[in-house]
Amino acid sequence: MEIKTAVTALSALAHEGRLNAFRLLVRAGQDGLASGELARRLGVPANTLSGSLNILSHAGLVESRRAGKSVIYTAGYANMTELLQFLMEDCCAGASDICAPLIEIALACDCDDKDKIDA
Protein backbone atom coordinates (compact mmCIF):
# COMPACT_ATOMS: atom_id res chain seq x y z
CA MET A 1 0.00 0.00 0.00
CA GLU A 2 1.29 3.40 -0.93
CA ILE A 3 1.41 6.14 1.63
CA LYS A 4 -1.06 8.31 -0.25
CA THR A 5 -3.57 5.48 -0.23
CA ALA A 6 -3.09 5.06 3.50
CA VAL A 7 -3.54 8.80 4.06
CA THR A 8 -6.75 8.75 2.04
CA ALA A 9 -8.09 5.87 4.13
CA LEU A 10 -6.98 7.42 7.42
CA SER A 11 -8.51 10.75 6.40
CA ALA A 12 -11.77 9.02 5.62
CA LEU A 13 -11.80 7.46 9.08
CA ALA A 14 -10.63 10.63 10.83
CA HIS A 15 -14.14 11.99 11.24
CA GLU A 16 -16.56 10.99 13.94
CA GLY A 17 -19.57 10.62 11.67
CA ARG A 18 -17.71 8.59 9.08
CA LEU A 19 -15.99 6.43 11.68
CA ASN A 20 -19.36 5.68 13.27
CA ALA A 21 -20.83 4.80 9.89
CA PHE A 22 -17.89 2.60 9.06
CA ARG A 23 -18.00 0.73 12.36
CA LEU A 24 -21.72 0.20 12.02
CA LEU A 25 -21.09 -1.36 8.61
CA VAL A 26 -18.29 -3.52 9.98
CA ARG A 27 -20.73 -4.87 12.54
CA ALA A 28 -23.43 -5.31 9.95
CA GLY A 29 -21.28 -7.84 8.12
CA GLN A 30 -21.76 -8.92 4.55
CA ASP A 31 -25.49 -8.16 4.61
CA GLY A 32 -24.69 -4.49 4.95
CA LEU A 33 -27.17 -1.71 5.56
CA ALA A 34 -29.26 0.51 3.31
CA SER A 35 -28.24 4.15 3.14
CA GLY A 36 -31.51 5.31 4.66
CA GLU A 37 -31.37 2.82 7.50
CA LEU A 38 -27.82 3.92 8.24
CA ALA A 39 -28.87 7.57 8.25
CA ARG A 40 -31.73 6.77 10.62
CA ARG A 41 -29.51 4.86 13.05
CA LEU A 42 -26.83 7.53 13.04
CA GLY A 43 -29.31 10.39 13.20
CA VAL A 44 -27.82 12.35 10.34
CA PRO A 45 -29.48 13.85 7.24
CA ALA A 46 -29.49 11.55 4.22
CA ASN A 47 -27.42 13.89 2.08
CA THR A 48 -24.80 14.38 4.75
CA LEU A 49 -24.46 10.62 5.13
CA SER A 50 -24.32 10.22 1.37
CA GLY A 51 -21.29 12.48 1.30
CA SER A 52 -19.68 10.53 4.12
CA LEU A 53 -20.27 7.21 2.37
CA ASN A 54 -18.89 8.65 -0.83
CA ILE A 55 -15.65 9.57 0.93
CA LEU A 56 -15.40 6.15 2.57
CA SER A 57 -16.12 4.56 -0.78
CA HIS A 58 -13.37 6.44 -2.58
CA ALA A 59 -11.02 5.33 0.17
CA GLY A 60 -12.07 1.74 -0.53
CA LEU A 61 -13.42 1.29 2.97
CA VAL A 62 -17.01 0.61 1.95
CA GLU A 63 -18.68 -0.94 -1.06
CA SER A 64 -22.20 -0.49 -2.38
CA ARG A 65 -24.78 -2.28 -4.44
CA ARG A 66 -28.23 -1.29 -5.48
CA ALA A 67 -31.19 -3.33 -4.29
CA GLY A 68 -34.40 -1.92 -5.67
CA LYS A 69 -34.89 1.62 -4.47
CA SER A 70 -32.27 1.19 -1.78
CA VAL A 71 -28.51 1.21 -1.99
CA ILE A 72 -26.87 -1.29 0.33
CA TYR A 73 -23.48 -0.44 1.80
CA THR A 74 -21.03 -2.96 3.16
CA ALA A 75 -17.65 -2.57 4.82
CA GLY A 76 -14.65 -3.01 2.52
CA TYR A 77 -13.01 -5.64 4.65
CA ALA A 78 -10.20 -6.36 2.23
CA ASN A 79 -9.01 -2.77 2.07
CA MET A 80 -9.48 -2.28 5.78
CA THR A 81 -7.18 -5.22 6.37
CA GLU A 82 -4.63 -3.75 3.97
CA LEU A 83 -4.65 -0.51 5.91
CA LEU A 84 -4.10 -2.26 9.20
CA GLN A 85 -1.31 -4.23 7.61
CA PHE A 86 0.29 -1.00 6.41
CA LEU A 87 0.07 0.53 9.87
CA MET A 88 1.72 -2.53 11.35
CA GLU A 89 4.21 -3.60 8.76
CA ASP A 90 7.16 -1.77 10.24
CA CYS A 91 6.28 -2.44 13.83
CA CYS A 92 9.04 -4.93 14.33
CA ALA A 93 11.86 -3.30 12.45
CA GLY A 94 14.01 -2.65 15.45
CA ALA A 95 11.27 -2.56 18.06
CA SER A 96 10.05 -6.09 18.53
CA ASP A 97 8.45 -5.25 21.85
CA ILE A 98 5.59 -3.54 20.10
CA CYS A 99 4.69 -6.77 18.40
CA ALA A 100 3.45 -8.63 21.46
CA PRO A 101 0.34 -6.50 22.03
CA LEU A 102 -0.58 -6.87 18.37
CA ILE A 103 -0.63 -10.61 18.65
CA GLU A 104 -2.68 -10.30 21.82
CA ILE A 105 -5.20 -8.23 19.89
CA ALA A 106 -5.49 -10.78 17.14
CA LEU A 107 -5.80 -13.57 19.67
CA ALA A 108 -8.44 -11.66 21.59
CA CYS A 109 -10.52 -11.60 18.45
CA ASP A 110 -13.26 -13.93 19.56
CA CYS A 111 -14.12 -15.80 16.42
CA ASP A 112 -13.96 -19.25 14.91
CA ASP A 113 -10.74 -18.55 13.10
CA LYS A 114 -8.95 -18.56 16.41
CA ASP A 115 -8.44 -22.27 15.90
CA LYS A 116 -6.08 -21.55 13.02
CA ILE A 117 -3.37 -20.57 15.44
CA ASP A 118 -2.86 -24.13 16.58
CA ALA A 119 -2.71 -25.42 13.05
Next chain:
Amino acid sequence: MEIKTAVTALSALAHEGRLNAFRLLVRAGQDGLASGELARRLGVPANTLSGSLNILSHAGLVESRRAGKSVIYTAGYANMTELLQFLMEDCCAGASDICAPLIEIALACDCDDKDKIDA
Protein backbone atom coordinates in the same frame (compact mmCIF):
# COMPACT_ATOMS: atom_id res chain seq x y z
CA MET B 1 -10.88 3.98 23.78
CA GLU B 2 -13.48 6.60 23.08
CA ILE B 3 -14.39 7.48 19.54
CA LYS B 4 -13.16 11.05 19.89
CA THR B 5 -9.76 9.80 20.98
CA ALA B 6 -9.65 7.50 17.96
CA VAL B 7 -10.63 10.35 15.64
CA THR B 8 -7.88 12.51 17.11
CA ALA B 9 -5.32 9.78 16.51
CA LEU B 10 -6.59 9.00 13.02
CA SER B 11 -6.59 12.71 12.15
CA ALA B 12 -3.01 12.98 13.32
CA LEU B 13 -2.02 10.11 11.05
CA ALA B 14 -4.14 11.31 8.13
CA HIS B 15 -1.42 13.56 6.76
CA GLU B 16 1.46 12.43 4.62
CA GLY B 17 4.12 14.39 6.47
CA ARG B 18 2.95 13.29 9.88
CA LEU B 19 2.48 9.70 8.82
CA ASN B 20 6.02 9.65 7.44
CA ALA B 21 7.36 11.15 10.65
CA PHE B 22 5.43 8.67 12.75
CA ARG B 23 6.60 5.66 10.76
CA LEU B 24 10.17 6.84 10.91
CA LEU B 25 9.86 7.00 14.69
CA VAL B 26 8.27 3.56 14.83
CA ARG B 27 11.30 2.23 12.98
CA ALA B 28 13.68 4.17 15.17
CA GLY B 29 12.52 2.22 18.21
CA GLN B 30 13.00 3.26 21.80
CA ASP B 31 16.12 5.28 20.98
CA GLY B 32 13.99 7.70 19.00
CA LEU B 33 15.24 10.56 16.89
CA ALA B 34 16.04 14.21 17.57
CA SER B 35 13.66 16.75 16.08
CA GLY B 36 16.35 18.22 13.85
CA GLU B 37 17.51 14.85 12.59
CA LEU B 38 13.93 13.96 11.78
CA ALA B 39 13.46 17.24 9.90
CA ARG B 40 16.62 16.61 7.93
CA ARG B 41 15.60 13.08 6.96
CA LEU B 42 12.11 14.13 5.96
CA GLY B 43 13.28 17.27 4.20
CA VAL B 44 10.84 19.60 5.92
CA PRO B 45 11.45 22.92 7.73
CA ALA B 46 12.04 22.56 11.45
CA ASN B 47 9.02 24.63 12.41
CA THR B 48 6.70 22.69 10.12
CA LEU B 49 7.89 19.42 11.64
CA SER B 50 7.56 20.85 15.12
CA GLY B 51 3.89 21.47 14.42
CA SER B 52 3.48 17.96 13.07
CA LEU B 53 5.13 16.43 16.12
CA ASN B 54 2.97 18.55 18.37
CA ILE B 55 -0.17 17.16 16.73
CA LEU B 56 1.10 13.59 16.97
CA SER B 57 2.05 14.22 20.58
CA HIS B 58 -1.40 15.48 21.55
CA ALA B 59 -2.82 12.38 19.92
CA GLY B 60 -0.55 10.31 22.14
CA LEU B 61 1.23 8.79 19.16
CA VAL B 62 4.67 10.15 20.00
CA GLU B 63 6.49 11.02 23.18
CA SER B 64 9.39 13.37 23.75
CA ARG B 65 12.24 13.95 26.15
CA ARG B 66 14.90 16.57 26.22
CA ALA B 67 18.54 15.56 25.83
CA GLY B 68 20.74 18.60 26.04
CA LYS B 69 19.95 20.99 23.24
CA SER B 70 18.01 18.35 21.37
CA VAL B 71 14.53 16.99 21.92
CA ILE B 72 14.25 13.27 21.27
CA TYR B 73 10.98 11.92 19.94
CA THR B 74 9.87 8.32 20.22
CA ALA B 75 6.79 6.53 18.95
CA GLY B 76 3.98 6.12 21.47
CA TYR B 77 3.72 2.39 21.05
CA ALA B 78 1.17 1.90 23.80
CA ASN B 79 -1.33 4.33 22.36
CA MET B 80 -0.71 3.13 18.84
CA THR B 81 -1.63 -0.36 19.97
CA GLU B 82 -4.77 0.95 21.61
CA LEU B 83 -5.81 2.59 18.38
CA LEU B 84 -5.29 -0.60 16.41
CA GLN B 85 -7.24 -2.45 19.03
CA PHE B 86 -10.09 0.03 18.69
CA LEU B 87 -10.13 -0.33 14.92
CA MET B 88 -10.29 -4.09 15.27
CA GLU B 89 -12.44 -4.65 18.30
CA ASP B 90 -15.69 -5.07 16.44
CA CYS B 91 -14.24 -6.99 13.55
CA CYS B 92 -15.76 -10.27 14.59
CA ALA B 93 -19.20 -9.17 15.71
CA GLY B 94 -21.08 -10.94 12.99
CA ALA B 95 -18.32 -11.06 10.41
CA SER B 96 -15.81 -13.58 11.61
CA ASP B 97 -14.29 -13.92 8.15
CA ILE B 98 -12.54 -10.59 8.56
CA CYS B 99 -10.66 -11.94 11.53
CA ALA B 100 -8.49 -14.42 9.67
CA PRO B 101 -6.40 -11.81 7.80
CA LEU B 102 -5.78 -9.97 11.05
CA ILE B 103 -4.28 -13.03 12.62
CA GLU B 104 -2.18 -13.53 9.52
CA ILE B 105 -0.87 -10.00 9.91
CA ALA B 106 0.09 -10.55 13.51
CA LEU B 107 1.72 -13.85 12.64
CA ALA B 108 3.61 -12.26 9.76
CA CYS B 109 5.13 -9.89 12.26
CA ASP B 110 8.66 -11.20 12.20
CA CYS B 111 9.83 -10.80 15.75
CA ASP B 112 10.81 -12.81 18.79
CA ASP B 113 7.38 -12.62 20.34
CA LYS B 114 6.09 -14.92 17.63
CA ASP B 115 6.99 -17.80 19.95
CA LYS B 116 4.22 -16.80 22.30
CA ILE B 117 1.63 -18.30 20.00
CA ASP B 118 2.72 -21.81 20.75
CA ALA B 119 2.71 -21.23 24.48
Next chain:
DNA sequence: TCTTTATTTCCAGTATCGTCGAAATATGGA
Protein backbone atom coordinates in the same frame (compact mmCIF):
# COMPACT_ATOMS: atom_id res chain seq x y z
C1' DT C 1 27.16 37.26 30.17
C1' DC C 2 27.40 36.68 25.17
C1' DT C 3 27.08 33.53 21.32
C1' DT C 4 25.73 29.61 18.90
C1' DT C 5 22.69 25.85 18.15
C1' DA C 6 18.16 23.46 18.65
C1' DT C 7 13.51 23.81 18.89
C1' DT C 8 9.13 25.93 19.45
C1' DT C 9 5.55 29.59 19.16
C1' DC C 10 3.25 33.21 16.66
C1' DC C 11 1.05 34.77 12.76
C1' DA C 12 -1.39 35.33 8.54
C1' DG C 13 -2.34 33.96 3.90
C1' DT C 14 -4.17 30.14 1.41
C1' DA C 15 -6.43 26.03 0.81
C1' DT C 16 -9.34 22.38 2.10
C1' DC C 17 -13.25 20.42 4.63
C1' DG C 18 -18.05 19.93 6.69
C1' DT C 19 -22.80 20.92 6.58
C1' DC C 20 -27.31 20.86 4.89
C1' DG C 21 -31.22 23.15 1.98
C1' DA C 22 -32.76 22.58 -2.46
C1' DA C 23 -32.79 20.41 -6.76
C1' DA C 24 -31.78 16.38 -9.57
C1' DT C 25 -31.69 11.41 -10.45
C1' DA C 26 -33.13 6.49 -9.98
C1' DT C 27 -36.44 2.91 -9.06
C1' DG C 28 -40.86 0.51 -8.56
C1' DG C 29 -45.68 0.49 -8.62
C1' DA C 30 -50.41 2.15 -9.92
Next chain:
DNA sequence: TCCATATTTCGACGATACTGGAAATAAAGA
Protein backbone atom coordinates in the same frame (compact mmCIF):
# COMPACT_ATOMS: atom_id res chain seq x y z
C1' DT D 1 -47.12 7.99 -17.76
C1' DC D 2 -47.54 9.88 -13.10
C1' DC D 3 -46.51 9.48 -8.33
C1' DA D 4 -44.04 8.20 -4.16
C1' DT D 5 -39.81 6.76 -2.17
C1' DA D 6 -34.69 6.43 -1.86
C1' DT D 7 -30.53 8.43 -2.69
C1' DT D 8 -27.25 11.54 -4.68
C1' DT D 9 -25.48 15.99 -6.54
C1' DC D 10 -25.07 20.96 -6.37
C1' DG D 11 -23.94 25.12 -4.17
C1' DA D 12 -22.40 28.25 -0.79
C1' DC D 13 -21.42 29.54 3.75
C1' DG D 14 -18.61 29.01 7.86
C1' DA D 15 -15.05 26.49 10.08
C1' DT D 16 -10.82 24.26 10.25
C1' DA D 17 -6.21 22.92 8.70
C1' DC D 18 -1.49 23.57 6.34
C1' DT D 19 2.56 26.12 5.55
C1' DG D 20 6.68 28.63 6.45
C1' DG D 21 8.89 33.32 7.68
C1' DA D 22 10.08 35.68 11.69
C1' DA D 23 10.54 36.04 16.48
C1' DA D 24 10.86 33.82 21.00
C1' DT D 25 12.63 30.28 24.11
C1' DA D 26 15.95 26.67 25.89
C1' DA D 27 20.50 24.83 26.57
C1' DA D 28 25.54 24.55 26.41
C1' DG D 29 29.98 26.45 26.09
C1' DA D 30 33.47 30.30 25.96
